Amino acid sequence: xxKSFHPPNRILMGPGPSDVSPRVLAAMARPTIGHLxxxxxxxxxxxxxxxxxxxxxxxxxxxxxxxxGSAGMETCFVNLLEPGDKAIVCQNGVFxxxxxxxxxxxxxxxxxxxxxxxxxxxxNKVEDALKANPxxxxxxxxxAETSTxxxxxxxxxxxxxxxxxxxSLVDSVTGLGGVPLKVDEWEIDAIYSGSQKCLxxxxxxxxxxxxxxxxxVVKSRKTKVQSWFLDLNLVTAYWGSGAKRTYHHTAPxxxxxxxxxxxxxxxxxxxxxxxxxxxxHHLELKAGLEAWGLKFVVKExxxxxxLNSVYIPEGVDDVTVRSALLHDYxxxxxxGLGAMAGKIWRIGxxxxxxxxxxxxxxxxxxxxxMRA
Amino acid sequence: xxKSFHPPNRILMGPGPSDVSPRVLAAMARPTIGHLxxxxxxxxxxxxxxxxxxxxxxxxxxxxxxxxGSAGMETCFVNLLEPGDKAIVCQNGVFxxxxxxxxxxxxxxxxxxxxxxxxxxxxNKVEDALKANPxxxxxxxxxAETSTxxxxxxxxxxxxxxxxxxxSLVDSVTGLGGVPLKVDEWEIDAIYSGSQKCLxxxxxxxxxxxxxxxxxVVKSRKTKVQSWFLDLNLVTAYWGSGAKRTYHHTAPxxxxxxxxxxxxxxxxxxxxxxxxxxxxHHLELKAGLEAWGLKFVVKExxxxxxLNSVYIPEGVDDVTVRSALLHDYxxxxxxGLGAMAGKIWRIGxxxxxxxxxxxxxxxxxxxxxMRA
Numbered sequence: 027x028x029k030s031f032h033p034p035n036r037i038l039m040g041p042g043p044s045d046v047s048p049r050v051l052a053a054m055a056r057p058t059i060g061h062l063x064x065x066x067x068x069x070x071x072x073x074x075x076x077x078x079x080x081x082x083x084x085x086x087x088x089x090x091x092x093x094x095g096s097a098g099m100e101t102c103f104v105n106l107l108e109p110g111d112k113a114i115v116c117q118n119g120v121f122x123x124x125x126x127x128x129x130x131x132x133x134x135x136x137x138x139x140x141x142x143x144x145x146x147x148x149x150n151k152v153e154d155a156l157k158a159n160p161x162x163x164x165x166x167x168x169x170a171e172t173s174t175x176x177x178x179x180x181x182x183x184x185x186x187x188x189x190x191x192x193x194s195l196v197d198s199v200t201g202l203g204g205v206p207l208k209v210d211e212w213e214i215d216a217i218y219s220g221s222q223k224c225l226x227x228x229x230x231x232x233x234x235x236x237x238x239x240x241x242x243v244v245k246s247r248k249t250k251v252q253s254w255f256l257d258l259n260l261v262t263a264y265w266g267s268g269a270k271r272t273y274h275h276t277a278p279x280x281x282x283x284x285x286x287x288x289x290x291x292x293x294x295x296x297x298x299x300x301x302x303x304x305x306x307h308h309l310e311l312k313a314g315l316e317a318w319g320l321k322f323v324v325k326e327x328x329x330x331x332x333l334n335s336v337y338i339p340e341g342v343d344d345v346t347v348r349s350a351l352l353h354d355y356x357x358x359x360x361x362g363l364g365a366m367a368g369k370i371w372r373i374g375x376x377x378x379x380x381x382x383x384x385x386x387x388x389x390x391x392x393x394x395x396m397r398a
Numbered sequence: 399x400x401k402s403f404h405p406p407n408r409i410l411m412g413p414g415p416s417d418v419s420p421r422v423l424a425a426m427a428r429p430t431i432g433h434l435x436x437x438x439x440x441x442x443x444x445x446x447x448x449x450x451x452x453x454x455x456x457x458x459x460x461x462x463x464x465x466x467g468s469a470g471m472e473t474c475f476v477n478l479l480e481p482g483d484k485a486i487v488c489q490n491g492v493f494x495x496x497x498x499x500x501x502x503x504x505x506x507x508x509x510x511x512x513x514x515x516x517x518x519x520x521x522n523k524v525e526d527a528l529k530a531n532p533x534x535x536x537x538x539x540x541x542a543e544t545s546t547x548x549x550x551x552x553x554x555x556x557x558x559x560x561x562x563x564x565x566s567l568v569d570s571v572t573g574l575g576g577v578p579l580k581v582d583e584w585e586i587d588a589i590y591s592g593s594q595k596c597l598x599x600x601x602x603x604x605x606x607x608x609x610x611x612x613x614x615v616v617k618s619r620k621t622k623v624q625s626w627f628l629d630l631n632l633v634t635a636y637w638g639s640g641a642k643r644t645y646h647h648t649a650p651x652x653x654x655x656x657x658x659x660x661x662x663x664x665x666x667x668x669x670x671x672x673x674x675x676x677x678x679h680h681l682e683l684k685a686g687l688e689a690w691g692l693k694f695v696v697k698e699x700x701x702x703x704x705l706n707s708v709y710i711p712e713g714v715d716d717v718t719v720r721s722a723l724l725h726d727y728x729x730x731x732x733x734g735l736g737a738m739a740g741k742i743w744r745i746g747x748x749x750x751x752x753x754x755x756x757x758x759x760x761x762x763x764x765x766x767x768m769r770a
Contacts, residue, residue, distance in 0.1 A: 028447065028448055028665060032428065033430075033438070033441075033655070035429050036431045038432060043430050045430070051426075051427040054423075054652060055427035056404065057407050058405075058415050058418040059408045063405075065405060072403070092466055093627070094647045096627045096646075096647035097469075100625060100626060100627045132624075228430050228651055250502070250503055253503065253625060254468065255468045275466045276415065276594060278600065278653065280423070280653075280656075294399070352435070358435065363645070
């Protein structure tokens with residue numbers, strides 16, 4: 027007989043999930059109600075307003091996809107692309123590669139703009155690609171690369187997309203709530219994020235926002251969206267405005283309670299204060315890491331404060347250190363992905379986990395474990 | 399400023415979500431740990447074993463999809479079908495229609511076998527369709543139609559599929575845990591369910607199981623699965639066997655705690671006891687409803703005990719009654735879908751909500767409200 031599962035207490039300073047606030051956990055344990063209950067529909071409206079605040083947008087189509095960030099990415103691609111379309115995809119880490127997979131699985135062509143892992147997307151290369159491909163329907167790029175901690179200039183890249191009459195499609199899974207992100211001011215057309223990073227909610231939901239311009243493209247498609255589950259023409263019957271909501275799929279009710287509470291907390295703190303907090307504790311962590319000579323993967327001007335990638339020092343074994351941190355301190359930090367596996371650590375300072383106590387614990391624990 | 403959301407206490411006797419056990423809610427509020435944490439990976443193995451028990455299968459590919467039942471349905475279709483394939487789809491309610499949408503969005507052709515809403519799928523019609531379409535790759539049908547409460551004979555239909563060399567693809571979203579379902583004995587090839595019905599977990603996860611025969615088809619595809627998120631060739635790197643798990647997407651950690659606890663409870667009760675409990679309380683509810691002359695939509699031999707569809711009596715207004723039940727008793731029952739909207743109610747007795755107290759409350763409340 028299998029027994030109930032009692033997870034250990036961890037300190038989550040990897041690339042996400044990050045520590046979840048007890049308030050969010052408590053919200054998730056509240057009694058389940060129906061996904062068409064009038065009280066639930068009111069909560070959905072509040073959530074939409076709070077997501078609009080988090081994304082800094084008035085976009086009507088602003089909602090959480092009922093699945094993790096990878097499904098949010100897929101929602102953006104399958105709704106905007108049709109077979110035969112062309113998309114320019116910037117790759118400077120793992121997630122640009124995943125975007126390429128998405129484009130190709132839509133029957134579209136991906137024109138790749140490659141930059142080294144750990145660097146920001148180069149706007150000059152992007153402009154060259156846009157110039158060379160005037161038939162490109164969209165430009166897709168990662169604002170906050172979770173695999174490296176590099177931040178790209180979403181405003182400039184979106185400006186370039188529009189200059190060449192393409193839509194901009196932005197991954198800000200790790201960005202939302204942690205660094206400035208202004209969907210309306212920057213005129214981003216489609217964006218997706220995740221619940222488990224700087225929003226400090228549990229993993230499993232993917233907030234998205236589509237501009238009216240993007241929604242026009244979705245509504246005037248020649249072919250049906252290849253995913254029934256992610257088809258925004260259908261999902262909006264449930265997440266649309268007004269009191270009338272029609273069943274599409276059964277929403278993950280309790281997970282949405284959690285995201286609602288996380289967004290209430292973001293409102294209470296204030297978005298600008300949240301950005302400032304991430305920056306402040308990043309500077310504290312950076313000072314400590316650099317004091318021992320650890321080197322950051324990303325140049326200072328492109329560094330995400332919420333995801334600190336550092337090279338593992340010579341002679342130090344990745345797995346040994348991370349296992350000891352987990353075992354001795356209950357502390358999780360992230361490994362490198364892909365080509366960076368075994369070469370870097372990714373130290374997250376996201377949402378609820380981004381505080382002075384965690385900076386201190388992380389620095390002390392790392393020092394202790396590396397000395398061993 | 400939006401305040402924290404405090405849902406009312408409801409009694410959920412609709413078509414799902416059903417009442418969630420306090421044990422499951424408490425499990426969901428436990429601290430989040432990483433989706434690659436060794437403790438979490440152990441929990442995943444336990445969950446797989448318990449899902450194998452619930453499905454009565456030894457299928458290695460038995461796992462929860464990280465999204466609701468509609469995504470479980472899509473997982474089955476997009477992995478098994480390729481463009482140009484043909485599928486026979488049985489429709490006797492809403493969900494057969496959704497299957498057709500899935501088939502067509504895979505670039506495949508759906509041959510429909512239509513039966514009246516509220517009846518079971520007719521095996522004779524299915525055999526005719528299989529005979530007439532020897533090139534059909536699979537037969538898809540709904541074991542437990544959530545829109546009507548009709549149960550079809552999954553064993554016979556699967557036998558017929560195999561007789562004509564087709565795979566069987568089964569929707570048992572509402573069936574799992576509530577009525578006998580024996581994946582190995584009946585030789586079902588691909589099946590999906592939902593967390594929020596007779597398992598009494600919160601909505602948001604979709605348990606699936608694929609036979610080795612079905613997985614051979616997935617592994618030997620000529621084209622890539624059109625959904626990156628649902629591609630089982632990739633997902634199995636995370637949900638596969640052994641200690642080595644590779645990141646695919648970030649699993650919904652706390653939702654999985656909840657499903658784990660729900661499955662522990664199913665084990666404690668015993669699957670056969672759970673089936674018997676659903677039958678017993680169905681008979682109690684049926685006796686009460688029939689005593690007032692209410693008529694069931696589905697013939698007795700095809701009736702799902704966990705979903706009781708009855709015609710709304712002449713002169714009784716659907717919305718008035720359901721609103722009064724919700725307002726005066728905190729009781730949710732389900733409306734009709736599609737052509738049955740306004741004509742039937744769907745009274746669920748699923749999982750934790752399937753008990754004598756709820757039968758009594760429902761009968762008393764309905765009588766009171768209808769008299770008003």
